[in-house]
Amino acid sequence: MKVLDLKCSHEHRFEGWFASTEEFESQLSRKLVACPVCSSTEVSRMPSAPRLNLSSTRGETAPQAPQPQAAPEAAALQARALHFMRELIAKTENVGERFAEEARRIHYNEAPARSIRGVTTPEETHALLEEGIDVMPLPVPDALKEPLQ
Template identity: 40%
Template sequence: MIVYQLCCGNDHEFEAWFRDSETYTEQAESGDILCPFCGITDVRKAIMAPNIATSKRSREAPDANRAQVQARAQAQAQARAHEVAENILEAVGKLREHVEANCEDVGENFAEEARRIHYGEVEERGIYGKASDNEAEELGDEGIDFYRLPIIRRDS
């Protein structure tokens, strides 16, 4: 394990632990390190003083801040998870919008219409609609390619 003193673009300094220096580099380059104070990913190593042996009393001070650092790290992780979830929902929403704008809604007849297209009974085209779990399994067994899109509530 290695500890680095880090600094964000807003000059907030904080300490972070990494498996090794390579792990720090990977996380910094991918934007996975967030400032626990402001949440930005513009983070770099700060100037660090070497670890010098001190009295027991001065070593106890970092332990007092450990809970605070852990709370900030947890808040940072939760903020990142929330951001990732929002990005996923946005991407799925855009995919659904694209499908709805460019494909035909066949509603409850999705499985039947997918078969007709697959077996060449009607002209090939993009479709979307609803299929039960059983219908979806049968389509897969027949070698008919399709994708299930998650249902996302629309804001009114």
């Protein structure tokens, strides 16, 4: 198993686990490797120090080279953003493609008031705002749309 340090075109850093370097290259060329934060498939491999486990032959623990890390501030910001997104998803009802319709029903007191989320086009979002319906476009990373395995 190969553990690779990766980053996307937006400088989000993450780890990827692959059976081999060739498998990583194959998945990368087919756009199957995506950033867990922004879903970008423009991913590149970061330099990483090799990990040598010599303890099995010598009976001692081999020192590990320090791994490159994102700036602590960026990593903390990314963690807070993901926490916020998870909390938002947990506290809202997903109405999917019916978002604009349901937002209007709530606004005009035709449905119970509640926090909803869903999908709409930029034009539909603009129309809702012009009607005085408060909406906030918020792109959710694909990694948060499905339950974790």
